Amino acid sequence: MDKSTIVCKCEEINIDEIETALKAGACQFDDIKRLTRCGMGPCQSKVCTNMVREIIAAYTGEPMEHIEYPKNRMPIKITRLGVLVANQETSSVVSVFKESVSEVDTNG
Amino acid sequence: MDKYVDIAIIGSGVVGSSIAYHLSESRQKEIIVIDKGFPLSGTSGSTQAWVWVHNKSPSWYGELSMYSAELYPFLEKKIGDVEYKRTGGIAPFFDEEDREKALKLAEKQAEVGIKVEVLNRNQVLEKEPVLSSKIAGATYSSIDGNVNPFRLVELYIKAAKKNDVKFSFYNPVIDIKKESGFFRITTKNEGTYTAEKIILAGGPWTKELGSFLGIDIPVKQVRGQILVTEPLAPLFRHTIAGMRQTDNGEVLIGYSKEEVGYDRRTTMEVIQDTAKMAVDYIPALANANLVRSFSGVRVIPEDGFPIVGEISNIKNAYLAVMHSGVTLSPLVGTLMAELLLEGETSIDLGRLSLDRFEKKSNGAVVQ
Amino acid sequence: MEFELVIIGGGPAGLMAALTAAEKGVKTAIVEESFALGGQLRQQAQVLENLPKEFGKQSGIALAKFFSNKVSSIGVTALLGHTMIGTYRNGTIGVSNGKDTFPIYAKKILVTTGAAEQAALFPGWTLPGVMTIGAAQILLNRERVLPGKEAVVLGCNSISYDIAKQLRACGVNVQGIIEKKSIDEIDKELIEKFESENIEVFFHSNIEKAAGKQHVEKVWIDNDVLKKEREIDLVCISNGLYPVTEPLELLDCEFTYIENLGGRIPKYGSSFTTSNSSVYVAGNAAGITCIEGILVTASIAVTGILEDLAILNNIEAKKQKEILWTELLKAETGRYSKVHDARISLVNDFLPKEI
Numbered sequence A: 001m002d003k004s005t006i007v008c009k010c011e012e013i014n015i016d017e018i019e020t021a022l023k024a025g026a027c028q029f030d031d032i033k034r035l036t037r038c039g040m041g042p043c044q045s046k047v048c049t050n051m052v053r054e055i056i057a058a059y060t061g062e063p064m065e066h067i068e069y070p071k072n073r074m075p076i077k078i079t080r081l082g083v084l085v086a087n088q089e090t091s092s093v094v095s096v097f098k099e100s101v102s103e104v105d106t107n108g
Numbered sequence B: 001m002d003k004y005v006d007i008a009i010i011g012s013g014v015v016g017s018s019i020a021y022h023l024s025e026s027r028q029k030e031i032i033v034i035d036k037g038f039p040l041s042g043t044s045g046s047t048q049a050w051v052w053v054h055n056k057s058p059s060w061y062g063e064l065s066m067y068s069a070e071l072y073p074f075l076e077k078k079i080g081d082v083e084y085k086r087t088g089g090i091a092p093f094f095d096e097e098d099r100e101k102a103l104k105l106a107e108k109q110a111e112v113g114i115k116v117e118v119l120n121r122n123q124v125l126e127k128e129p130v131l132s133s134k135i136a137g138a139t140y141s142s143i144d145g146n147v148n149p150f151r152l153v154e155l156y157i158k159a160a161k162k163n164d165v166k167f168s169f170y171n172p173v174i175d176i177k178k179e180s181g182f183f184r185i186t187t188k189n190e191g192t193y194t195a196e197k198i199i200l201a202g203g204p205w206t207k208e209l210g211s212f213l214g215i216d217i218p219v220k221q222v223r224g225q226i227l228v229t230e231p232l233a234p235l236f237r238h239t240i241a242g243m244r245q246t247d248n249g250e251v252l253i254g255y256s257k258e259e260v261g262y263d264r265r266t267t268m269e270v271i272q273d274t275a276k277m278a279v280d281y282i283p284a285l286a287n288a289n290l291v292r293s294f295s296g297v298r299v300i301p302e303d304g305f306p307i308v309g310e311i312s313n314i315k316n317a318y319l320a321v322m323h324s325g326v327t328l329s330p331l332v333g334t335l336m337a338e339l340l341l342e343g344e345t346s347i348d349l350g351r352l353s354l355d356r357f358e359k360k361s362n363g364a365v366v367q
Numbered sequence C: 001m002e003f004e005l006v007i008i009g010g011g012p013a014g015l016m017a018a019l020t021a022a023e024k025g026v027k028t029a030i031v032e033e034s035f036a037l038g039g040q041l042r043q044q045a046q047v048l049e050n051l052p053k054e055f056g057k058q059s060g061i062a063l064a065k066f067f068s069n070k071v072s073s074i075g076v077t078a079l080l081g082h083t084m085i086g087t088y089r090n091g092t093i094g095v096s097n098g099k100d101t102f103p104i105y106a107k108k109i110l111v112t113t114g115a116a117e118q119a120a121l122f123p124g125w126t127l128p129g130v131m132t133i134g135a136a137q138i139l140l141n142r143e144r145v146l147p148g149k150e151a152v153v154l155g156c157n158s159i160s161y162d163i164a165k166q167l168r169a170c171g172v173n174v175q176g177i178i179e180k181k182s183i184d185e186i187d188k189e190l191i192e193k194f195e196s197e198n199i200e201v202f203f204h205s206n207i208e209k210a211a212g213k214q215h216v217e218k219v220w221i222d223n224d225v226l227k228k229e230r231e232i233d234l235v236c237i238s239n240g241l242y243p244v245t246e247p248l249e250l251l252d253c254e255f256t257y258i259e260n261l262g263g264r265i266p267k268y269g270s271s272f273t274t275s276n277s278s279v280y281v282a283g284n285a286a287g288i289t290c291i292e293g294i295l296v297t298a299s300i301a302v303t304g305i306l307e308d309l310a311i312l313n314n315i316e317a318k319k320q321k322e323i324l325w326t327e328l329l330k331a332e333t334g335r336y337s338k339v340h341d342a343r344i345s346l347v348n349d350f351l352p353k354e355i
Helices: A015-023 A029-036 A049-060 A096-107 B014-024 B059-079 B098-111 B121-127 B149-162 B203-212 B268-281 B283-287 B325-342 B355-361 C012-023 C039-043 C060-073 C133-142 C158-169 C188-196 C246-250 C291-308 C314-331 C334-349
Strands: A006-008 B002-010 B031-034 B089-093 B117-120 B137-141 B166-168 B173-179 B182-187 B192-200 B219-229 B243-245 B251-253 B289-301 B307-310 B317-321 C002-008 C028-032 C077-080 C083-087 C093-096 C101-111 C115-117 C130-132 C150-154 C173-178 C205-211 C218-223 C227-231 C234-237 C241-243 C255-258 C263-266 C279-281
Touching: A006 A049, A015 A029, A015 A049, A029 A049, A029 B149, A096 B089, A096 B098, A096 B137, B002 B014, B002 B182, B014 B031, B014 B149, B014 B317, B014 B325, B031 B149, B031 B192, B059 B098, B059 B149, B059 B325, B089 B098, B089 B121, B098 B117, B098 B137, B117 B121, B121 B137, B149 B166, B149 B325, B173 B203, B192 B203, B192 B325, B203 B219, B203 B289, B203 B317, B219 B268, B251 B268, B268 B283, B268 B289, B268 C083, B268 C101, B307 B325, B317 B325, C002 C012, C012 C028, C012 C039, C012 C060, C012 C291, C028 C101, C039 C060, C039 C133, C083 C246, C101 C291, C115 C133, C130 C133, C133 C158, C133 C234, C150 C158, C150 C227, C158 C173, C158 C188, C158 C234, C173 C205, C241 C263, C255 C334, C279 C291, C291 C314, C314 C334
Parallel strands: B002 B031, B002 B192, B031 B166, B192 B317, C002 C028, C002 C101, C028 C077, C101 C279, C130 C234, C150 C173, C150 C234
Antiparallel strands: B089 B137, B117 B137, B173 B182, B182 B192, B219 B251, B219 B289, B243 B251, B307 B317, C083 C093, C093 C101, C115 C241, C205 C218, C218 C227, C255 C263
């Protein structure tokens, strides 16, 4: 098949780019994802998962059952940040500023 | 199969790959980098990748971070475009009473040459109009920035390969022994490597590597969860303590810390808390879509500072383990190359020695 | 919000389960991301031949209506426009309704998220006018829009037969069915069906590429002996289904890989309990099957849930499950027998976690 055929629609990644990652030693979908952004777009690899797995299987000669799936990430469906925080009053997330000045206090 | 190398580096994350590249520049040594997985599958691939200096305290630690940040432009000339951007860094605070502490931080950092400004609300909003008007002020420095961690690690490895460094991926180290002056490194898939020198740069797995050599490496695993929005039009250009916008428009958000072992899951609690932080800082982000979240497990030495250098009771065995590997990798790579090739370093590594922890257990005060 | 049973997905399996559970007095909710119940049934205009006896023969659309009416009359809480987006630390599900995000507490969770259609890779597959048969069905039967005028369909199977027939009935010229496999590998009965409709099947063929400026205009059909170039404006892809399992992944269920069930599949036991003892799975999410299989697996899962909730005692539940598994065996015969065999070996391998 023409190597310029797009596999990941969201990030416009083609077969050639996936095979280049495989040549660099990538063996699984997530390896390819980090090198190429394949599967990182809005659909979160819902469409291209099996296509990419087939390309990996063909390249490595491994059976499909050994080709891992990309790790599934929350949220399952894209969600507005405002919708996530509608009920949030406080946040447990650390403030970089507070953390740095507390170290000034104790270590300075 | 038994292969001989001069130097074996365990771990091909940002730290191990940087050391490999810097060691390879002189092409004097035969080097192999062994990794249990594929580069970027661990901590180096799950970071916002700030090159962050101005809040790093105490100031000697800030100073190290500054030297490393100063190396980035030169590094890019050598290994290629790692999308390093010196955006300037803003660390906002919401309480007016924090200004005092901010001024104290600025004063301390000035002693080592880090220029930190303490901004008032208007100055903050002038720099970044999207920030919340509820912010009381911020510390700011032009030295801070960010980098693309994927490009960074990829290009360290490419440049090292060009200099004949060998890499072995998906090949966990299952034992390390020192026999008649040499390290015998047993791997799962490629038999045993014999090395004159060994560098442990396994990030969150360094503790396990240390145990093969009978040493305790006091590091913790601390999970951080990060949110990624859909690509947005350019919204802000500084690196803001807690978030940054990437070249393609995605906003990366997060600064959570959880000690839950090597567990890479994300949780709704932290996702919602992180979203809250984002909207508190930049109210306009309420309309942005969250596309995904991911987590990384940081390696943090017990006292928070890097452990770099030779292990004092095991000659030719070295450690390079730290939080902020992205910020520190150019400097640590440079210093480790000096140490292994010349026997001394241009910056004293005494403070970063593993020995400081032993002293601590004897009751002596560190630093 | 708190329920005894929360069902993720309001398609046929979820609806069947909700009805059965609610009839036994279980406080049940369905989390459904669209604004109507019925799932894929909602665009299936064809008559479903093999429904369990009590449903007779009716179209998917009619069945969806029947289920929706029944569910609302029996007190099931239908959370329409709600999506499970993640899980909290203790395994509670996190649900968003587009305004707000909150946990929903449940004693038992049943995942009936169904299946998704597998796209097919060839140069030009991303062009407008190239779509899955599900998308074509939605256009035809829900939106009442003709997806094209000149069509080819990739994949020779009973679903592509249904859509080819429907397209024809709406005046679309179906130029042919393109099938990778050779004629000997395809069910004879199915070939006869296509023949009786006068629809040509190109065996041992593939789409080499599709092309067009703004929209698909041409396909090149590649086959051992000849290359055919066709002018078309619609390519329908019937490349099989795979189970939708994201909620199960986030609920920490263990997975295995079974080609005959559609690829990656959660491990489950004879009551469709997963490795997470409060999570059940049914329908296509538990392995791609026929509509009857979808409904019967849901009934089995609910029997297990009723037993777990001590609404049925062990003896009643055992008896009920035996009857249902016999029904499932009957449903999954012929070309579904491979599915059933795979399911049986999956169930036999399942070891409930030590508590």
